[in-house]
Amino acid sequence: MGKLQTIAKDTAIYGLSSIIGRFLNYLLVPLYTAKLSAASGGYGVITNMYAYVALILVILTFGMETTYFRFTNKTHTDSQVVYSTTLISVGTVSALFAALVVIFITPISRVMGYEDHPDWIWVMALTVAIDAFLCIPFAHLRQQKKAVEFALLKLLNIVVSILLNLIYFAWVGGKDVGYAFYINLFCTGMLAVCLFPEYTGFRWRLDKKLLRTMLGYSWPILVLGIAGILNQTADKMIFPYIYEGSHKEMLEQLGIYGACSKIAMIMAMITQAFRFAYEPIVFAGVKEKGQHEMYEQAMKYFIIFTLLAFLLVVGYIDILKFIVRNPDYWVGLKVVPIVMVAEIMMGVYFNLSFWYKIIDKTIWGAWFSGIGCAVLLAVNYFFVPKYGYMACAWGGVAGYGVAMVTSYFVGQKYYPLNYPLKEIALYTFFAAVAFGVMTYLRESQPLWLSLTVNTLLILGFLALIIKRDLPLSSLPVIGRRFRH
Secondary structure (H helix, E strand, O other), X not given: OHHHHHHHHHHHHHHHHHHXXXXXXXXXXXXXXXXXXXXXXXXXXXXXXXXXXXXXXXXXXXXXXXXXXXXXXXXXXXXXXXXXXXXXXXXXXXXXXHHHHHHOHHHHHHHXXXXXXXXXXXXXXXXXXXXXXXXXXXXXXXXXXXXXXXHHHHHHHHHHHHHHHHHHHHHHOOXXXXXHHHHHHHHHHHHHHHOHHHHOOOXXXXXXXXXXXXXXXXXXXXXXXXXXXXXXXXXXXXXXXXXXXXXXXXXXXXXXXXXXXXXXXXXXXXXXXXXXXXXXXXXXXXXXXXXXXXXXXXXXXXXXXXXXXXXXXXXXXXXXXXXXXXHHHHHHHHHHHHHHHHHHHHHHHHHHOHHHHHOOOOHHXXXXXXXXXXXXXXXXXXXXXXXXXXXHHHHHHHXXXXXXXHHXXXXXXXXXXXXXXXXXXXXXXXHHHHHHHHHHHHHHOOHHHHXXXXXXXXXXXXXXXXXXXOOXXXXXXXXXXXXX
């Protein structure tokens, strides 16, 4: 019980800090969209650059964060040697990457379409290189059970970033998108200084034999990580190369897509919160009786509450759109429900992924993610030239949909679970009908009427949940008021 309480406490700290951090970062969206017009292409640059950053970060850490956790807990390994070897290997690869980018900055910036601003490229390269290295000290904090220190440093980084962005874009009135990248580099450097104690107190040593063993463990994690991150960022990276239009128009369209997609990231926050709460419980109770039923019910409740979030966002999109401050971006609001559906599918896929993690067949995850990524890339390649960023949104649905479906059917063969499909179908059908009504009313009726009907539909969905799966009498504290 004590171990589970520790897991629960740390999960709450990591989960809360991550969610708060995401929410605070979310506040940069109205700032950037207010100060950078869609026509300027500034937010398109941010969208494109950070897509590359996410992928490069996965490559530079090459699965060593998870590998460090695995090897530091082995009985026949010295944890300090494991930590030192991990730091040196990731640090060396990251430094080499940054050096190569600086050396070849001219051709790289030309290929990426930023030949007039090569400084943006090398600044972000240096930032992601430091970030990759810092992943290991942060992992060390987690391994040392320093959850509070971990959370405070993460939040400090975000708070300082927001303050500096507010000073430049809001107070000074600056409009140079490059300052977003300079601020990021400053904050990353600040973190590197704050983590200085994690570089001392041990002997720096590279154990080559240990490293070879660790690399053998980490490469499938790298493949899975690359496939997973490409599912999230590939469309934003390849868009500039397949969009048929001028460079200026391309950045404008990419900025609209990136800004409006941020509204849908509310779903990503819910999924992440669920992951932090659910993942430790799953692995802590693998051998306990009744786990199958818990997996099955968890899937149902995840889908129920993500569908509720979907209806809330779609139902009040005319209010939530003010997160994106500049009306020039609102033409892209039509991608929000599509991107949210993709996020729901990603969450379902995450739930389904436990079967191959539990039976130690993680290679299946690489296959499913890889197939999904291939589908996403194909949809983008063939349809972006004609349909623009709408094809990017549907590509996400197609990619995650394929990964979700294949994982389900293969999983039923190796680790069969009796998911309540009829109940899930009922909630999905209700949400789909409600979405259709909301869409029709938004396009044809006054705002007050559509908001009123949308509210009634959402209350109807809540009533269905309460009647079938969450009776008020079962709730803590207030539940006793409804018990007979």
